[in-house]
Amino acid sequence: MTQSDVVIDIQNLSVTFNRGRKPVKAVNGVSLQVRAGEVVALLGESGSGKSVTMRSLLRMHPKGTTIDGSMSVAGSDVTGLSTRELANLRGAVVSMVFQEPRLALDPVYTLGRQIEETIMRHEKVSRSAAMARSLALFEKVRIPSPARRLQNYPHEMSGGMLQRAMIAMAIACNPKVLLADEPTTALDATVQIQILLLIRELQKEYGLSVIFVTHDIGVAAEVADRIAVMYAGRIVEEGRVGDIIRDPKHPYTKGLLGARVELADGRDRLITIPGAPPDLANMPPGCAFAPRCAQASEPCRTEVPALVAAERAGQVACLLYG
Numbered sequence: 226m227t228q229s230d231v232v233i234d235i236q237n238l239s240v241t242f243n244r245g246r247k248p249v250k251a252v253n254g255v256s257l258q259v260r261a262g263e264v265v266a267l268l269g270e271s272g273s274g275k276s277v278t279m280r281s282l283l284r285m286h287p288k289g290t291t292i293d294g295s296m297s298v299a300g301s302d303v304t305g306l307s308t309r310e311l312a313n314l315r316g317a318v319v320s321m322v323f324q325e326p327r328l329a330l331d332p333v334y335t336l337g338r339q340i341e342e343t344i345m346r347h348e349k350v351s352r353s354a355a356m357a358r359s360l361a362l363f364e365k366v367r368i369p370s371p372a373r374r375l376q377n378y379p380h381e382m383s384g385g386m387l388q389r390a391m392i393a394m395a396i397a398c399n400p401k402v403l404l405a406d407e408p409t410t411a412l413d414a415t416v417q418i419q420i421l422l423l424i425r426e427l428q429k430e431y432g433l434s435v436i437f438v439t440h441d442i443g444v445a446a447e448v449a450d451r452i453a454v455m456y457a458g459r460i461v462e463e464g465r466v467g468d469i470i471r472d473p474k475h476p477y478t479k480g481l482l483g484a485r486v487e488l489a490d491g492r493d494r495l496i497t498i499p500g501a502p503p504d505l506a507n508m509p510p511g512c513a514f515a516p517r518c519a520q521a522s523e524p525c526r527t528e529v530p531a532l533v534a535a536e537r538a539g540q541v542a543c544l545l546y547g
């Protein structure tokens with residue numbers, strides 16, 4: 226990957242929350258690059274640090290949070306931006322879509338009004354021009370009766386339609402980057418597929434770089450070019466979708482896929498993932514997955530495996546490799 230086509234560059238990011246009795250290291254040395262026009266799925270179970278990683282890219286953290294490492298988006302060093310520069314970056318260069326669009330929208334304004342305001346905040350255009358663009362955007366995301374729907378308040382829309390409206394708002398100012406944090410998790414299965422297809426279609430048309438957060442490996446496979454698997458604040462495996470699905474390496478990824486592995490005694494077994502992720506305020510000394518791993522051996526309990534290039538493709542952080 227050449228340096229010039231990297232749009233999102235996260236280097237050795239650690240995020241520690243200091244509010245409780247013990248510090249909580251929610252993200253622990255994450256590095257991730259996303260190229261122009263590439264979709265990377267950030268995959269992992271609840272609490273693995275996916276949302277915290279995403280929010281770091283827009284510096285959306287409560288006071289007292291320690292952030293180490295470096296992050297740049299479309300050439301801007303996020304850590305060095307002023308509050309004003311950050312506000313300009315948001316929406317115009319980087320947009321975010323969330324699991325619960327209702328929380329991101331203002332209940333007292335119509336959807337049309339909110340999209341217009343978003344456009345006028347970033348660009349010098351008249352209200353009537355912004356209105357025309359809002360209508361075109363609602364048509365683009367295929368909201369039926371778009372002119373009438375622009376007059377609706379958020380509570381008048383179904384979850385799926387509201388997510389379409391959020392996506393319209395997210396692409397309103399032609400961003401380079403879309404951060405999508407479980408945008409389909411709250412929707413039922415058929416609507417979920419429609420929204421995934423819509424995001425994929427817009428991503429291609431606009432050449433967006435996307436980080437798509439999900440806990441569902443099927444969704445990741447559907448939407449992404451590459452998958453980064455997170456566990457307890459670290460990336461434990463990363464690679465192209467096809468490679469991860471065909472040949473998962475980390476025992477955790479295998480567990481997510483319900484894959485079969487051969488044990489030391491020659492038997493094979495279906496990997497399931499018993500147990501729960503570790504307490505981030507009391508991390509085990511070695512591999513964070515070792516307490517749940519059928520293939521863990523003694524060194525796994527003392528040594529934290531580094532993320533290294535895997536044999537044929539991708540990267541894996543597991544002592545079974547290398």
Ligand SMILES: Nc1ncnc2c1ncn2[C@@H]1O[C@H](COP(=O)(O)OP(=O)(O)OP(=O)(O)O)[C@@H](O)[C@H]1O
Pocket residue numbers: 242244249251269270271272273274275276277278287440505
């Ligand atoms: N503001 C905060 N203060 C303290 N701890 C936090 C804060 N925000 C997140 N955490 C903790 O950081 C860890 C990672 O949270 P994060 O929201 O990134 O998980 P996630 O992978 O997005 O999970 P989910 O799939 O449930 O959304 C969790 O243990 C969470 O409790």
Ligand SMILES: [Mg+2]
Pocket residue numbers: 275276277406
């Ligand atoms: Mg989350």
